[in-house]
Each structure stands twice: as structure tokens, then as C-alpha cells.
Amino acid sequence: MTTELAQRLRLGEPGAFTQLLDEHGSMLYRVARHVTQHVQDAEDVVQECLVTAYARIDTLDDPSALTSWLRRMAINKALLRLRRRRREPIASFDDGDPLVAIGRAPLTAARAPLPEESVLRREAIRTLEAEVSRLPEGARLVYVLTEIEGLSYPETAALLELSQEAVRARLHRARTRLRDGLVDYFDDRRHPDRTDHDHPRSGIR
Amino acid sequence: MTTMTTTPPTWPAPVRRWDTAVGVLRMSLGSVFVIAGVKGVVPTLFGFTGRDDLVAKFTDPVTGFLAPWLVERVIGIGLTVDAMLLVLSVAEILMGLALMLGVTTRMIALGMAAMYVGFTVAAPVAGEIRLARDLTLMVLSIVVVLTGPGRWSLDRWIAARGTLPRLVADADLPAGARDRALLMIRLGLALPMLTSVAFTGGVFDNPFNTTLPLAGVAVLGLALVAGLLPQAATALTAVWMAGLVVLNLVTSGPFIGLDDGKREIAMLAAAVAYLLAGPDRWSLPRPRRIRCRETDALLVSYVDGTLGPADRDALEQHLLDCRECWHHVGTYRRTVALGRELQAQPMPAELYDRLERLIETPASHRRP
Numbered sequence: 243m244t245t246e247l248a249q250r251l252r253l254g255e256p257g258a259f260t261q262l263l264d265e266h267g268s269m270l271y272r273v274a275r276h277v278t279q280h281v282q283d284a285e286d287v288v289q290e291c292l293v294t295a296y297a298r299i300d301t302l303d304d305p306s307a308l309t310s311w312l313r314r315m316a317i318n319k320a321l322l323r324l325r326r327r328r329r330e331p332i333a334s335f336d337d338g339d340p341l342v343a344i345g346r347a348p349l350t351a352a353r354a355p356l357p358e359e360s361v362l363r364r365e366a367i368r369t370l371e372a373e374v375s376r377l378p379e380g381a382r383l384v385y386v387l388t389e390i391e392g393l394s395y396p397e398t399a400a401l402l403e404l405s406q407e408a409v410r411a412r413l414h415r416a417r418t419r420l421r422d423g424l425v426d427y428f429d430d431r432r433h434p435d436r437t438d439h440d441h442p443r444s445g446i447r
Numbered sequence: 448m449t450t451m452t453t454t455p456p457t458w459p460a461p462v463r464r465w466d467t468a469v470g471v472l473r474m475s476l477g478s479v480f481v482i483a484g485v486k487g488v489v490p491t492l493f494g495f496t497g498r499d500d501l502v503a504k505f506t507d508p509v510t511g512f513l514a515p516w517l518v519e520r521v522i523g524i525g526l527t528v529d530a531m532l533l534v535l536s537v538a539e540i541l542m543g544l545a546l547m548l549g550v551t552t553r554m555i556a557l558g559m560a561a562m563y564v565g566f567t568v569a570a571p572v573a574g575e576i577r578l579a580r581d582l583t584l585m586v587l588s589i590v591v592v593l594t595g596p597g598r599w600s601l602d603r604w605i606a607a608r609g610t611l612p613r614l615v616a617d618a619d620l621p622a623g624a625r626d627r628a629l630l631m632i633r634l635g636l637a638l639p640m641l642t643s644v645a646f647t648g649g650v651f652d653n654p655f656n657t658t659l660p661l662a663g664v665a666v667l668g669l670a671l672v673a674g675l676l677p678q679a680a681t682a683l684t685a686v687w688m689a690g691l692v693v694l695n696l697v698t699s700g701p702f703i704g705l706d707d708g709k710r711e712i713a714m715l716a717a718a719v720a721y722l723l724a725g726p727d728r729w730s731l732p733r734p735r736r737i738r739c740r741e742t743d744a745l746l747v748s749y750v751d752g753t754l755g756p757a758d759r760d761a762l763e764q765h766l767l768d769c770r771e772c773w774h775h776v777g778t779y780r781r782t783v784a785l786g787r788e789l790q791a792q793p794m795p796a797e798l799y800d801r802l803e804r805l806i807e808t809p810a811s812h813r814r815p
Contacts, residue, residue, distance in 0.1 A: 259806045267802065271794035285798050292802060370785050389786040414747050421782040428778045 248305035251295070259296060266309065267292075269391070270316045276386040277320035279375050280327060287319045313391065317401055324379075366427040373423035377416050384409050385416035461724075461764045462598075465625070468720035469597030472632075473546055475716030476559065476587055479709045480543030487536025492702045502528045510650065517569050546591070549600020556591035563588060579642035580653075580710045586635030587717050593628045622728075622768040629727035632717050633671045636684055639714075640668030654691050654711065674730035681721040688715035737765035742772045749776070750783055 247265065250258035267288060274287035295312060302311050377385060387398040388409065399406045421428075486493045490501040505511045506518050506528060513528065521531050546555045563585035570581075596602035643655035644665045655664060670680040688711045695708035705712075726734045735757060737745070745762050748754040754762065766773045 260803065263799070263802055263806065267799065268793045271798065272790070272792055285801075288794070288798065289802060289805065292806075366785055367788060370782075370789065374786075374789075385786070389783065390789045392787070392790065410747050414743075417746075417779060417782050417786070418743075420786065421778050424778070424782055424785070428781060 244308040245305040248299065248302060248308045251299045252305075259292070262295060263292060266312050269309070270312060273313060273316040273386065273391060274320045276374065276390065277317060277383060278323050278327070279382075280323070283320070283323040283327065287316060287323060290319055291316050310397075313393075314401060317387070321383075362427065366424060369424055369427060370420060373420045374416075376423075377419060381412045381416040381419070384412040385420075388413050389417075461760055461767060464723045466598035468723040469591070469594045470549075470599040471716045471723070472587060472594075472720045473549055473552065473556075473591055473597065473600070475713045476556070476584065476591060477543040477545070477547030479584065479713050480539045480546065480559065482543075482705050482709045484536040484539030484541075484543060486702075486706050487532050487539065493706050494703050498529050502532065505532060512566065512570050514569050549596040549602050550605075552596035552600060552602050553592050556588045560585045560588035560592065579639040580655075583635045583638050583717075584710060584713055586631050586638070587713060590628045590631050590635070590717075593624055593631070622764075625724070626728040629721060629725050630674075630729060632721045633674065633677055633681065633725075633727070633730075636681070636714055636717060636721075637668040637671035640664050640671070644668065658691065658694075659687065674727065676732075677726045677730040678722060681718040681725065685715055685718035685722065688712075688718060735761040737761045739765075739769060739772055742766075742775065746776065746779055750780060 244265075247258065247261055251262060270288045270291050271284055274284035274291075275281070278284050278287065291312060294315060302308060374382060374385065383402055384398060384404075387393045387401060388395065393401070395406045395409045398404075399409045402409070404412075487501070490498060495501045495504070505513050506515075508515055518528055521528055542555050542558060545551060546559070563581045567581045567585075639653075639655050643651070643653055644661050647656045647661070667680060667683060670676065671684070691711045692704075692708040692715060695711070696704035698704070699707055728734065728736070737758075742762065742765065745754055745758060749759065749762060766776055
């Protein structure tokens with residue numbers, strides 16, 4: 243499927259670019275958003291990626307690697323912005339909403355509520371989003387790539403120039419911190435998923 | 448990366464194996480009673496010419512199971528030995544069936560243990576070997592008293608509906624009790640081996656000292672007592688017992704064969720149960736036991752499904768014994784599952800619209 247899309251982009255077929263946006267736009271935004279922790283930067287990164295993909299599709303040797311090519315592009319561009327932003331650490335508040343300006347607005351804000359999803363679970367996902375943005379950078383990058391984007395440890399290690407052991411250690415650190423942030427959710431007595439009563443030796447139920 | 452469900456498996460492998468082990472033990476002990484009971488009710492099936500023949504065999508002063516003093520007492524209170532055997536046999540069948548079904552398991556097993564003591568006391572001079580083997584069955588019955596009925600039992604089925612008191616069907620078995628039950632199994636298996644090596648010839652001859660070299664039996668028995676490589680020792684025991692059972696069936700036919708080999712059936716089951724649920728804490732080399740502070744280091748691999756089977760078993764066993772770690776791992780898993788849901792987050796609609804407009808503008812007007 244991605245092979246086909248890569249071919250269409252290369253041939254400059256009409257509609258191929260819209261297809262690229264539809265199929266990969268959300269992934270690009272997610273990566274950019276989680277890495278930069280900044281709404282404006284993330285949007286710019288997505289735009290840049292689309293433009294670069296359009297202009298440089300010829301440099302993609304293996305058409306089946308389109309997804310990882312785009313992802314790597316998004317990560318690199320996002321990291322560049324993150325580093326640049328860090329050199330000018332005072333956030334601009336020109337967006338009006340300071341939360342948005344400093345990139346703390348949860349991703350889920352833009353998401354239409356799904357009725358079948360329990361309210362608690364949605365809350366938990368929002369809490370998790372907020373906790374992800376509070377992770378230290380090293381742990382956050384690893385977490386975003388492995389857990390959210392589903393990259394393998396070797397892939398993540400190569401992208402971030404880390405050892406696989408370091409990737410695993412950071413992933414574990416990230417999960418542990420996020421878990422601590424979700425404790426209220428897990429201990430919520432209203433929640434059917436809570437873990438304190440499901441021990442197989444909790445007696446006869 | 449492996450996909451993962453939101454809820455952890457409720458019955459990890461160690462629980463399943465433990466429940467199977469308990470079930471196997473329970474079924475075999477029940478079947479020993481049923482076989483013995485059927486023999487007492489329908490002796491002709493088992494090669495006896497009739498009830499008189501059965502009574503004569505049981506009351507033989509040298510090889511019979513009933514001591515002369517006991518026979519005198521029975522007759523003294525106005526009963527016949529035949530009637531006593533019949534009542535006893537019917538009781539054995541009922542108790543055996545109850546244990547096999549796993550109903551009021553602990554009570555039945557306790558009763559059986561007491562009866563095995565009675566059998567050994569009632570047995571006359573030939574008792575040494577029978578004493579050891581029936582004492583093994585007593586030990587195994589006590590093991591069932593300790594373990595309770597396990598999952599595959601009527602007790603558990605009834606208790607799930609909340610009508611039996613906890614005493615009767617308590618599923619809760621902490622690590623210490625599990626280790627003690629396993630220790631009792633291997634000591635129980637060693638007992639007839641060691642006594643059969645110590646007493647040989649004449650009335651002492653039995654399958655334990657006539658089928659394998661005595662030195663080998665002694666080594667096996669001592670290994671079981673010391674807990675040296677208990678998995679290997681119980682595996683050998685299981686093979687040996689299975690061989691004896693098959694030998695009995697082949698040489699004596701189904702009924703006599705089953706009756707002659709019924710204790711070996713129980714010991715085979717006990718060895719298999721140990722293989723499934725062992726090794727115990729006191730065995731050598733010391734089995735891997737996970738401590739709370741080791742749990743954390745294994746979590747990434749555990750959640751990925753890449754943890755080796757030995758470590759996974761040890762970890763799951765620890766989780767069963769430690770509610771804190773169970774909770775820790777459970778919330779960790781749920782965090783992972785929630786995190787993977789973030790993947791489904793779409794980009795904001797305004798951004799999509801803006802990018803779509805950008806695409807539609809001619810390339811020459813595009814800002815890079």
C-alpha cells in the first residue's frame with residue numbers, strides 16, 4: 243500500500259499528495275507534537291515534512307520504506323526545532339492561550355468525543371498525555387517512538403543513537419513515571435479495570 | 448513488538464499447573480479408595496471365589512490386612528468380619544468418588560488420612576512394607592488437606608456460588624504452604640523406597656525392592672529426601688511407577704492389576720504432581736525465586752513477551768504470592784496498553800484543513 247503511494251507520488255499523480263496527508267499526516271503530527279511539545283512547532287514540522295516528501299520523493303530508494311522515511315524525517319525536523327526552542331527558552335505567549343503557547347495543551351483536546359468509550363478511560367488518556375509531556379526528554383523520545391509509534395528497540399536505538407539497553411531502560415523509566423501519574427485512575431473504585439481485586443488468589447469470587 | 452491485551456491473564460501458567468497437580472493427586476487418591484471399595488463389594492471380579500475367600504484373605508494372621516485382635520473385637524461386638532468389610536468398602540467407594548469429584552475435599556482427605564493410619568495399625572506382622580506404602584498414601588492425603596480441592600473441583604464450582612464455607616473450599620494457598628505440600632510429596636515418595644531397601648526377602652518382598660537394584664532405589668530415595676535434583680528424581684519415580692502399573696495390568700488383567708498397582712497409581716500421580724508444581728523451596732540446587740526488588744528489572748521483557756520461560760514462571764509465581772507486585776505489574780501493563788492507544792490520536796481538524804488547502808495551491812506559490 244505504501245509502495246503504491248510512493249510510486250504515485252513519484253509520478254506526481256493527482257490526489258497522491260492528499261492521500262499522503264490522509265494516511266500519514268496524523269502520524270507525522272503525533273511524532274512532531276510529542277517530540278517538540280509545542281503545537282506551533284508540530285504543525286510546522288508536519289507541513290515541512292509534506293513539502294519535503296513532495297520535493298524529494300526521488301531520494302527514497304525503497305518505496306516500501308515510505309512510512310519509516312517519513313517518520314525519520316519528522317523526528318529529525320522535530321528534534322531540530324526542539325533544540326532551537328531550547329536555546330530561546332522563554333515561550334512566546336502570542337497565541338493568547340498560554341497553555342497552547344507553551345505546548346501543554348493536550349492532544350486529545352482536538353478529538354471528537356467517542357460515545358462508546360468510557361468517560362474514565364478518556365480521562366485516563368488525557369492524564370497520560372499530560373504525563374507524557376512532563377517526561378524528561380530522553381525518556382519521552384524513547385517512549386514516543388517505541389510505545390506510541392510502535393518502533394522496535396533496534397529502530398529506536400538507531401534513530402536516537404542509543405544502545406538498545408539504554409532504549410529499554412528509558413522506556414521502563416518512562417512507563418514507571420507515567421504509571422505513577424495514573425495511580426488515581428487505576429485505583430478508581432468505579433473502574434472495572436482496577437487491579438487491586440483481580441489477584442487469582444483473592445479467594446473465591 | 449508484540450501486541451498486548453488490556454487485561455492481564457487471570458490464570459498464569461503456575462496457577463494452571465498447580466491446579467492440575469492438585470487435581471491429578473486428588474483423582475488418583477480417590478481412585479485408590481474406589482478400587483479397594485469395589486474389591487470389597489464385588490470380590491469375584493478381583494479373583495476371589497466369593498466373600499468367604501475375601502474374609503479369609505483379609506484375616507490371614509501372617510499376610511492379611513486385619514490383625515487377629517481386631518477380628519476378635521469385631522466379632523465381640525456382634526458383627527461379622529464380612530459385614531464390617533462391606534460397610535467399610537461402601538464407605539471407601541463413596542469417599543473415593545467424593546474426592547475424585549472434589550466435593551468436601553478437605554474433610555474427605557482428612558478422613559482418608561485417618562483411615563490409612565487405621566489400616567497400618569490394623570495390619571499384622573507383614574505390616575512393615577504395607578505400613579510404609581499406606582503411610583505414603585496417608586502423607587499424600589494430608590497433602591490434599593493442605594492444598595484443598597484446586598480449581599477443577601465441585602467444591603470450587605459450588606463455592607463460586609457462595610454456598611460453602613471457606614474452611615471447606617479455600618483456594619488461598621500461600622507460597623509457604625505450597626512448598627510444604629511439595630516437600631511432603633517427595634518425603635512421602637521416599638518412605639517406601641527406603642523401608643523396602645532396609646527390609647527385604649520373604650514377606651518383605653514388594654515391587655519396590657524386587658524390580659530395580661536396591662542400591663539404585665536407595666539412591667533415589669535419599670535424593671528425594673535430600674531434595675537433590677527433585678525434578679529428575681520424581682521423573683524417574685514417575686517412570687518407574689508407570690512401569691509397575693503397566694506390568695501389573697499386563698500380568699494380572701484389569702481388575703487384579705489395578706488392585707495390585709493402586710498404591711503405585713497414587714505414587715505415580717504424586718510424582719507427576721511434583722513435576723508439574725515443583726521444585727520446592729528446600730530442593731537443591733535452590734530454585735529461582737524472585738524477590739520484590741527483582742521484579743522491576745524483568746518488566747520490560749515480561750510485557751514484551753520476550754522473558755525466558757524460567758524467569759517468566761518465577762516472576763508469575765512471585766506475582767501470585769505478592770499482591771504488591773501483582774498490583775505493580777498490573778498497573779504497569781495497563782499503562783502500556785493505554786500508551787498504545789495514543790497511537791490512534793488523529794491530528795487536529797484545523798491543521799488538516801490548512802494542510803489540505805496548502806496542497807491545493809499551485810506548487811510555485813508554496814512556501815517551503
